[in-house]
Amino acid sequence: MQSKSARRQKGSLTIHDVARYAGVSPMTVSRVINGEKNVRDSTREAVNAAIRDLNYQPNPAARSLAGADLIRIGLLYSNPSAAYLSEFLVGGLDQCSRSNIQLIVEKCDEEHAEAAAARLLNSGVDGIILPPPLCDAPEVLRTLAESKTPGVAVATGRPPADVSAVRIDDFEAAREMTRHLIGLGHRRIGFIKGHPNQTASAQRLEGHLAALGEAGIAPDPALAEQGYFTYRSGMDAAERLLALPQPPTAIFASNDDMAAATVAVAHRRGLDVPRDLTVVGYDDSALATTIWPELTTIRQPIADMSREAVTLLADEIRSRRSGEKAQHPHALQAYTLIRRQSDGPPRAG
Amino acid sequence: MQSKSARRQKGSLTIHDVARYAGVSPMTVSRVINGEKNVRDSTREAVNAAIRDLNYQPNPAARSLAGADLIRIGLLYSNPSAAYLSEFLVGGLDQCSRSNIQLIVEKCDEEHAEAAAARLLNSGVDGIILPPPLCDAPEVLRTLAESKTPGVAVATGRPPADVSAVRIDDFEAAREMTRHLIGLGHRRIGFIKGHPNQTASAQRLEGHLAALGEAGIAPDPALAEQGYFTYRSGMDAAERLLALPQPPTAIFASNDDMAAATVAVAHRRGLDVPRDLTVVGYDDSALATTIWPELTTIRQPIADMSREAVTLLADEIRSRRSGEKAQHPHALQAYTLIRRQSDGPPRAG
DNA sequence: CTGAAAGCGCTTACAG
DNA sequence: CTGAAAGCGCTTACAG
Numbered sequence: 167m168q169s170k171s172a173r174r175q176k177g178s179l180t181i182h183d184v185a186r187y188a189g190v191s192p193m194t195v196s197r198v199i200n201g202e203k204n205v206r207d208s209t210r211e212a213v214n215a216a217i218r219d220l221n222y223q224p225n226p227a228a229r230s231l232a233g234a235d236l237i238r239i240g241l242l243y244s245n246p247s248a249a250y251l252s253e254f255l256v257g258g259l260d261q262c263s264r265s266n267i268q269l270i271v272e273k274c275d276e277e278h279a280e281a282a283a284a285r286l287l288n289s290g291v292d293g294i295i296l297p298p299p300l301c302d303a304p305e306v307l308r309t310l311a312e313s314k315t316p317g318v319a320v321a322t323g324r325p326p327a328d329v330s331a332v333r334i335d336d337f338e339a340a341r342e343m344t345r346h347l348i349g350l351g352h353r354r355i356g357f358i359k360g361h362p363n364q365t366a367s368a369q370r371l372e373g374h375l376a377a378l379g380e381a382g383i384a385p386d387p388a389l390a391e392q393g394y395f396t397y398r399s400g401m402d403a404a405e406r407l408l409a410l411p412q413p414p415t416a417i418f419a420s421n422d423d424m425a426a427a428t429v430a431v432a433h434r435r436g437l438d439v440p441r442d443l444t445v446v447g448y449d450d451s452a453l454a455t456t457i458w459p460e461l462t463t464i465r466q467p468i469a470d471m472s473r474e475a476v477t478l479l480a481d482e483i484r485s486r487r488s489g490e491k492a493q494h495p496h497a498l499q500a501y502t503l504i505r506r507q508s509d510g511p512p513r514a515g
Numbered sequence: 516m517q518s519k520s521a522r523r524q525k526g527s528l529t530i531h532d533v534a535r536y537a538g539v540s541p542m543t544v545s546r547v548i549n550g551e552k553n554v555r556d557s558t559r560e561a562v563n564a565a566i567r568d569l570n571y572q573p574n575p576a577a578r579s580l581a582g583a584d585l586i587r588i589g590l591l592y593s594n595p596s597a598a599y600l601s602e603f604l605v606g607g608l609d610q611c612s613r614s615n616i617q618l619i620v621e622k623c624d625e626e627h628a629e630a631a632a633a634r635l636l637n638s639g640v641d642g643i644i645l646p647p648p649l650c651d652a653p654e655v656l657r658t659l660a661e662s663k664t665p666g667v668a669v670a671t672g673r674p675p676a677d678v679s680a681v682r683i684d685d686f687e688a689a690r691e692m693t694r695h696l697i698g699l700g701h702r703r704i705g706f707i708k709g710h711p712n713q714t715a716s717a718q719r720l721e722g723h724l725a726a727l728g729e730a731g732i733a734p735d736p737a738l739a740e741q742g743y744f745t746y747r748s749g750m751d752a753a754e755r756l757l758a759l760p761q762p763p764t765a766i767f768a769s770n771d772d773m774a775a776a777t778v779a780v781a782h783r784r785g786l787d788v789p790r791d792l793t794v795v796g797y798d799d800s801a802l803a804t805t806i807w808p809e810l811t812t813i814r815q816p817i818a819d820m821s822r823e824a825v826t827l828l829a830d831e832i833r834s835r836r837s838g839e840k841a842q843h844p845h846a847l848q849a850y851t852l853i854r855r856q857s858d859g860p861p862r863a864g
Numbered sequence: 865c866t867g868a869a870a871g872c873g874c875t876t877a878c879a880g
Numbered sequence: 881c882t883g884a885a886a887g888c889g890c891t892t893a894c895a896g
Binding site for chain 2: 225226227228230231252253255256259260263397398401423426427430433434436452453456457458
Binding site: 200 | 888889890891
C-alpha cells in the first residue's frame, strides 16, 4: 500500500513546522525540547503550546544521528522471580525503545549487590532502576546516594525521600483482600508474611491487620507466620498454620508462590480448596493461573510500573542535564483484586 | 568521562571509510549493505571484504532517518504460558531493537487465529513469527502461504518446507531424558503426552519410546497418558497413572506445568518425590524452580530462539526485496537437560 | 536569550 | 553497473 518511495516521511511534523507555528527558529524549539534553561519563559510557553497544538513528536533517529546526548539507564536486579523479571523487562525495554534510551541490564547476587551497583554506576550510566528486593537494600541505596546519580525504586513499601519511586499501595491492597475474606464470612484468617528484607511485606501485614481491626476481630499472633516469598517457605508456614489446634479457615499469603505452596500443603492434608480452606495470594504471577484451583490474588501492573520507572528516570536525567533542581516523585499505580477459584465462604460449623 | 561534545561520534566507521577502503563510492557500499542486486560480483566482494576487514556496522539512526525501508515484523500468539511469552518477547524485542526492526505484537484466541493472521498480514507487515501453538495450526499456515508473506515457525516439531523454522530437537531431547531415567534404574516409566495440536508433542513421545526401545524395555500403552500441557490435565493424567495396579516409578511429563501437577498429585497420595516417585518435566519454565522439589527438566533457549527467528525473517525479507530467491532455513538450537531434585533411583523393592 | 550554518551517516532520485 | 547531489530531522558549535 505504501507509496514505494516518497522521499518525504509520511506527513510527519518536523521541528521546522513547530518553529514556524510558534514564530521562532528551529534552534529555539530544539532548546525547549531538550529542556535547556536559557530560553525566555514566554518563548518557552509559546513553543510548548505549538508542540501541544500540533501534537509534535521529535524524530528519535534524527536526534541520535545529530548527536543528542544519549540517555543510558542501568537496571540492576537480583533474582526476583523469572515471571516478575520478564514482565518488568518487557515494560522497561518497550519504554526505552520508544524514548530512544539505552538500557543496560545487570544481574547480581543479593550479597554482592553493593559492589554490583557501584560497578554499574561507575560504568557511566545516567540513572539506575531498582526493582525489588534491591529497592529496599540499604547498602545499595547508600551507594546510589553517594554516587549522586538519579535512581528509581520500584515496588518498595517505604520509598526514601531522595529517590523517585513507583509502587502500588500495598497497605490498601492487602486491606482490601482481607476485607474480602471477612466479607465471605471468615474470622480466623491465617497470614503468611513476606520476606522481612522487603518493606512492602510490612505494608501488606499492616493492611491485613487494619482490616481485621475495622471488623472488630482481635488479631491472633499464632495466625501470622513468617514466610520468605519462596514456595518452600510457604509450605513450612502453611504446615504450621494448619497444624494449629484451631486452624484458620482462610490463609492469605503475601505472594502467589507461597499461596500455591499453601494449596499444595492443604491437598496433602486432604483438605479441599476452597471448600475446606480458602487460600489467596498476591502478585498475580503466572503461577496463580497455572495451578488448580486458580488463585484469587492482587495484581500489580508490573510492566506499567517498569515503563513509568523509565519515564521518571529519564525526566530526572534530562532536568539535571539542563541544571534544573531534581524532583523525586513517588508514583502510585492501581492494583486489582482478581477473584478466581481459590476462595469461598468458610465451611459451615 | 566522555568528552562533553565531540561533534564526531566516537571513532565509529562510516560508509565513507568503507568506500575509500574498497575503492568505490559510498553509494555502492550502500547497495551492497542493502543486498541490492545490481552490483557487479567482484565489486560486491571487494565491498564485503572491506566491511569485514574494518568490522563496519551501519548506523541504524542514519539509515532510518535517510528513509531506509523499515522492516516490520508481526508476532502472533495465542495464550502460550505467560512465562514462555515473556521470555520469547524479551529475545524478540531485543533483536528487533538491535536490527532496527519494528515488531507488532498481536494476541488472539486459538479459534480466531486464522482471522487474526489475515488481519495482521493485511496490515502490511513484511513477515510474521509464529510461536507455538500457532506454528502448528494448519489454517494459520495456509493463510500465511496464500499471502506470500515470509514467516518463521518457532518450536514446531514438523516445520513445513516452505516456511523457515527455529526449534530444538525434541526427539533427541526426550530421548536423552528417558535414557537418563533408565540410567537411574527405572523400568516402568509413565509418560504424559503433550497437546495433540502441537507437533512437538509427538516428537517428544517418539524420543521417549526410542530410548525405551534401545534399552529393550517393551512400551506399556497404559503408561502413556494424554495431557494438554495444562496443570489441570497433568493432574488428571497423573491420577490415572498412579492409580494403576502396577504404577510407574518415574513419570516424564511433556512440560513443566504437568510435571508440577504430577508432584502435587503424588504428594496428595502421600508419596515423596523423588524417594517414592521420580518426576521430570520439559521446558524449564519458571515453575520448574518455584515448586519443591525443583524439577529436573529440559531447557529450551526460548529467548535465543526468538532472536534467531527475527534474524531469519529479516534476512528473508531483505533478500526478497532485492529480488533474490527465498531460502527457508530450518535452524536447530541446543537444548540442555537440567538436573535438579525431582529425580532419583527407583525405590528399592 | 536567540539564530544561521554546518553536519551527523545514510538513502533516495536522478544521471550516465 | 556506478556515482554526484540533495536531503532525511535534528543538534552542535559559533555568533551575536
